[in-house]
Structure formats: C-alpha cells, structure tokens
Amino acid sequence: MAPQSCILAVLAVLCILTPLYSHIHPVPPMDAHLMLCQPLTRCGDKFYDPLWHCCYDDAVVPLGRTRSCGNCTFRVCFEQCCPWSFLVKLRGQKCSEARASDDRVCSSISR
Secondary structure (H helix, E strand, C coil): CCHHHHHHHHHHHHHHHHHHHHHHCCCCCCCCCCCCCCCCEEECCEEECCCCEEEECCEEEECCCEEEECCEEEECCCEEEECCCCEEEECCCCCCCCCCCCCEECCCCCC
C-alpha cells in the first residue's frame, strides 16, 4: 500500500470515529440553568430549581435564607412570620389560625 493511501485510510477512519465517539461521551452545556427534562418552577419571570431555592416575596432565594421576626429568626422558604402576634408558623398556615404545637412565639424587639 502506498504511503498516501495509508494516510487517506487513517483520515477516513478518524472522520468516521470522531462523530461516533462524540455521541458516546456528550459534552454537557457550560451554562445549564434550565433543564427541560425537569418540571420547571417559576417565581415571577424567573425559573428556579426547588432543590436549591424558593420563591419569597417574588424573588428567588436560597433555601437557607433567614429573616427576623421579633427576637426570632425564621427560614423564609419553610416558615412565615406573623408580625402582629410575633409568631413563627410553617409556610402555608394562616396567621389567623389557632396556635399549633410547632409554632414559635417571639417577643418584639424594643428600640
């Protein structure tokens, strides 16, 4: 076989194997904020991953975000502050509901 034929044969094999190899090991997108195979959660006009964030006051915030409620601290993704009674309740519970065993009573901060 002539050297030119060998070089052409090697190039042909490389041309065939390169696309096949790239399908076996796909490269993930560099900036993959939106995964279309997962259900999407929206907060206003933004999408977020509920495993890492929640929607609080129309803003996407990390799950660990806290705020003050009187002299208490509450987790905004899981709890809510009832400011007129200085009570921390689980999110989804109404502040007007009777006090439950898992509610936390906080006192006001005097200035």
